[in-house]
Amino acid sequence: MKTTITVNGQARALDLDPRTSLLDALREHLNLKGSKKGCDHGQCGACTVLVNGERINACLSLAVMHDGHEVTTIEGIGGEANLHPMQQAFLEQDAFQCGYCTPGQICSAVGMLKEAADNWPSQATEDLGAAIALTDAEIRERMSGNICRCSAYPQIIAAIRDVAGEVA
Amino acid sequence: MSSVKDWAAPNPVTENRSGIIGKGVDRYEGKLKVTGTAAYAYEVEPPSPPAYGYLLPATIARGRITAIDTAAAEASPGVQIVWTHLNVPKQARRGERANPRSQRASNPALAGDRVEFFGQPVAFVAADTWENARAATHLIQVDYAVEPAVLDFRASLASAEMPHGEEDVRIGDFDGAYAKAPVQIDETYFSPIQNHVQMEPCATTAWWDGDKVTVHTSIQMVKGGQHALAETLAIPSDRVHLLTRYIGGGFGGKGQSYDDLTLAALGAQALGRPVKVAYTRQQMFQATIHRPAVSMRVRLGAEPDGRLNAFAVEAVTHCARNAPFVEHAANFSRNLYAAPNRLTGHRLVKMDIPAAGPMRAPGEASGMLSLECAMDELAEKLGIDPIELRLRNEPDVDPETGKPFSIRQLVQCLNTGAQRFGWERRNPRPGQVRDGRWLVGMGMACAIRGNFLLPAKAGVRIDADGTVTLRQGMTDIGTGTYTILAQITAETMGVTMEQVKIELGDSDFPPAPGSGGQFGAATAGSAAFEANMNLRKALAELAIGDPNSPLYGGDPTYVTFGNGNIAIENRSESLGALVARAAPEGVYVEGSITPAADARDYSQHTYGAHFAEVGVDTVTGEVRMRKMFGVFAAGRILNAKTARSQVTGGMIWGVGTALTEGNVVDPRYGSFINQDMAGYLVPTHADIVDLDAIFLAEADDKANPMGIKGVGELGICGAGAAVANAIYNACGVRLRDYPMTPDKVLEGLMAKGL
Numbered sequence A: 001m002k003t004t005i006t007v008n009g010q011a012r013a014l015d016l017d018p019r020t021s022l023l024d025a026l027r028e029h030l031n032l033k034g035s036k037k038g039c040d041h042g043q044c045g046a047c048t049v050l051v052n053g054e055r056i057n058a059c060l061s062l063a064v065m066h067d068g069h070e071v072t073t074i075e076g077i078g079g080e081a082n083l084h085p086m087q088q089a090f091l092e093q094d095a096f097q098c099g100y101c102t103p104g105q106i107c108s109a110v111g112m113l114k115e116a117a118d119n120w121p122s123q124a125t126e127d128l129g130a131a132i133a134l135t136d137a138e139i140r141e142r143m144s145g146n147i148c149r150c151s152a153y154p155q156i157i158a159a160i161r162d163v164a165g166e167v168a
Numbered sequence B: 001m002s003s004v005k006d007w008a009a010p011n012p013v014t015e016n017r018s019g020i021i022g023k024g025v026d027r028y029e030g031k032l033k034v035t036g037t038a039a040y041a042y043e044v045e046p047p048s049p050p051a052y053g054y055l056l057p058a059t060i061a062r063g064r065i066t067a068i069d070t071a072a073a074e075a076s077p078g079v080q081i082v083w084t085h086l087n088v089p090k091q092a093r094r095g096e097r098a099n100p101r102s103q104r105a106s107n108p109a110l111a112g113d114r115v116e117f118f119g120q121p122v123a124f125v126a127a128d129t130w131e132n133a134r135a136a137t138h139l140i141q142v143d144y145a146v147e148p149a150v151l152d153f154r155a156s157l158a159s160a161e162m163p164h165g166e167e168d169v170r171i172g173d174f175d176g177a178y179a180k181a182p183v184q185i186d187e188t189y190f191s192p193i194q195n196h197v198q199m200e201p202c203a204t205t206a207w208w209d210g211d212k213v214t215v216h217t218s219i220q221m222v223k224g225g226q227h228a229l230a231e232t233l234a235i236p237s238d239r240v241h242l243l244t245r246y247i248g249g250g251f252g253g254k255g256q257s258y259d260d261l262t263l264a265a266l267g268a269q270a271l272g273r274p275v276k277v278a279y280t281r282q283q284m285f286q287a288t289i290h291r292p293a294v295s296m297r298v299r300l301g302a303e304p305d306g307r308l309n310a311f312a313v314e315a316v317t318h319c320a321r322n323a324p325f326v327e328h329a330a331n332f333s334r335n336l337y338a339a340p341n342r343l344t345g346h347r348l349v350k351m352d353i354p355a356a357g358p359m360r361a362p363g364e365a366s367g368m369l370s371l372e373c374a375m376d377e378l379a380e381k382l383g384i385d386p387i388e389l390r391l392r393n394e395p396d397v398d399p400e401t402g403k404p405f406s407i408r409q410l411v412q413c414l415n416t417g418a419q420r421f422g423w424e425r426r427n428p429r430p431g432q433v434r435d436g437r438w439l440v441g442m443g444m445a446c447a448i449r450g451n452f453l454l455p456a457k458a459g460v461r462i463d464a465d466g467t468v469t470l471r472q473g474m475t476d477i478g479t480g481t482y483t484i485l486a487q488i489t490a491e492t493m494g495v496t497m498e499q500v501k502i503e504l505g506d507s508d509f510p511p512a513p514g515s516g517g518q519f520g521a522a523t524a525g526s527a528a529f530e531a532n533m534n535l536r537k538a539l540a541e542l543a544i545g546d547p548n549s550p551l552y553g554g555d556p557t558y559v560t561f562g563n564g565n566i567a568i569e570n571r572s573e574s575l576g577a578l579v580a581r582a583a584p585e586g587v588y589v590e591g592s593i594t595p596a597a598d599a600r601d602y603s604q605h606t607y608g609a610h611f612a613e614v615g616v617d618t619v620t621g622e623v624r625m626r627k628m629f630g631v632f633a634a635g636r637i638l639n640a641k642t643a644r645s646q647v648t649g650g651m652i653w654g655v656g657t658a659l660t661e662g663n664v665v666d667p668r669y670g671s672f673i674n675q676d677m678a679g680y681l682v683p684t685h686a687d688i689v690d691l692d693a694i695f696l697a698e699a700d701d702k703a704n705p706m707g708i709k710g711v712g713e714l715g716i717c718g719a720g721a722a723v724a725n726a727i728y729n730a731c732g733v734r735l736r737d738y739p740m741t742p743d744k745v746l747e748g749l750m751a752k753g754l
């Protein structure tokens, strides 16, 4: 099936088996292997990418459903020479060990900050009427779809806090 | 064999002139990981487009394959290989070792019609795409003759036997002393099967070049994997080039290879093109090793002042019928508390489930869950603070062997932790602290884990531009190996981190035993240190013998290294200049470490103390971690940042152990009920609140030349017990059955009328 997806700002024309997940399209067809496959079932978050600015599990979505969409992967967040502040913060806080969940954590964190800024509530939000105060509890709740078996959780929260700043 | 005396003299690492040792420098490979450019095994770019493999798992626990119908799979689009035990290429028989020096024996895939566990791969498909391979695999029809299987551990405890070649350790007269003890504890604790759940599933990319195969695979032990594949394919090991540059978590579960390695290699050979094979998440649960369940009876006999007089820790555990493995859950207790009359030992049940094997801190991780709760129960019975009870049973020498400790800062860990955590806030009476509908409590536990040094080698070269490159057949599974080796190299050679290159995970490099048993840093690090010391010697000789060097004719004993220079007092030149002039092709040397024979004269461990605060929801029985703090003593710390991450990671595993993690065997089919991350619950962000750890200053001069020890497993040891003890302190419910899920807590609360 012919599909065109804009990936990291570049239109990419693909001819795919319709069973191909967005994750496998990225990894196996576009050679963008930064997005990881941890479970292929929407349970771990390692495959998190941004689609039209919002985070999704790329393994739970068929590539052909994204015709015309804008996808941002970790490669589009920042490269070695131009690290995104979130990547820099992960590096400084040692917010990873094996690194396998890391691209997903970073994409998720970037998407999460925008969701909070847009005042999307979460399970941890106490006052739905007020502007979201991005407490640690909010960050933890919103990041809980991203499992880190190395368990760098305290360091990941510290990294996100570095980027998000303190709660007013 | 070296001697610990050889290690006593100061050296560049212990002197740490430039201060790189211990510093929390960022991970060497960190930029690659945060940008997604570190290539894991399935992501390595093969020389030509690969075919994709897929495995079909067995759906019975034990029996025989009577028929396999592969016709539909073979006719399926894109399919290039369909293999079963009937047509898989010939491999060496399981357990065969053509080369007696091979570290691992043959481990063939699809090796026969026998099924030994649910999930065992019974067929393999390779196709042009992963989608086609997956679809074709599910068209294969397998018929089985099912045989009776042992699947229920708790129901089989009575059939447990003494593990082959082992015996109980008895010191003094346990039975007599226990019978007479004025205060007794006799409880049995249960910890379930646990799974590693590494985020990266096992995977291999393989291709052939003539008669030589290159495999990129996710494995913790380079040589072990290389030898296992060579033996399986019945080829010399120098025809297997195994690489494992980045590994998405191991935790012991990737200490061995699985069928992805064998079938990728065989598939690539048969097709004449690269083949990639990965396990699915479900196959990771069903068809790789796990931590076995442990039923542990603890008997403590104490005097009214808390001193232990009788001490027994007896573990019953299990392994697969044909894969002997003993979870030595009682071993740690042999070194922890003083008591003159002692009994420790293990019993084993043979089951028809996948092989049990090592998982982060094998032995301690499950064993400490019982003893450290039993000590809490004893403290309460005696009316003594649980920390004080430990202090009263602190031994002067190893309680079992009588050997001196190399260094033991357990008491300091306890005292520092108590103060930093605010232990004095704890109400010793359970169920007293309320916070709305929550009951809040605190608990503590000790941590102990052995320290090991294995033989290892490393190679190091310096090039004309002054770059120092260290190469080792070692792995970094997220533990920070790349980084600490860079620090050791930079400090020893007196160069900056930017001038150092570390290359790991390649079977062509000088061998190291890999990552496991928290021996990695000490073992690989010591070999790297020795290689660098040899490079210093070689460069000193080069300079002194070179008429064009300002050091020419000097005394080698006065040569120093620093700021990228080699010097004798004020005569100096840069390393790059020396090499460019005197050895333009570079200088390469190797170094090695061997354990010291007299290190065995010391009882050598790493230690720690855990403190936990939890809330128990009196309505739902849910337990939430509120705060956790750990203090550890583990030799000289090479990198403050990565070492802390190792122990906080371990502590979080302890939280999972205590509250959510466990697997259950389906008694009908022998499958694990929890086969994905929705069923098997590892801690997530929301579960971990306010958790931190510190290290005490320490250097263990009996450990290795640098006085360092492992930290990768220490953090989990005892952590779950601290949480369990906090649950008891919060609500007065004493559970002895891990994990402490809401159903169990609620039952306890209701029994208490809460």
Ligand code: FES
Pocket (backbone or CB within 6 Å): A036, A037, A038, A039, A040, A041, A042, A043, A044, A045, A046, A047, A048, A057, A058, A059, A060
């Ligand atoms: S791989 Fe997509 S959520 Fe796990």
Ligand code: FES
Pocket (backbone or CB within 6 Å): A095, A096, A097, A098, A099, A100, A101, A102, A147, A148, A149, A150, A151, A152, B199, B248, B249, B478
């Ligand atoms: S860094 Fe290993 S799983 Fe997160």
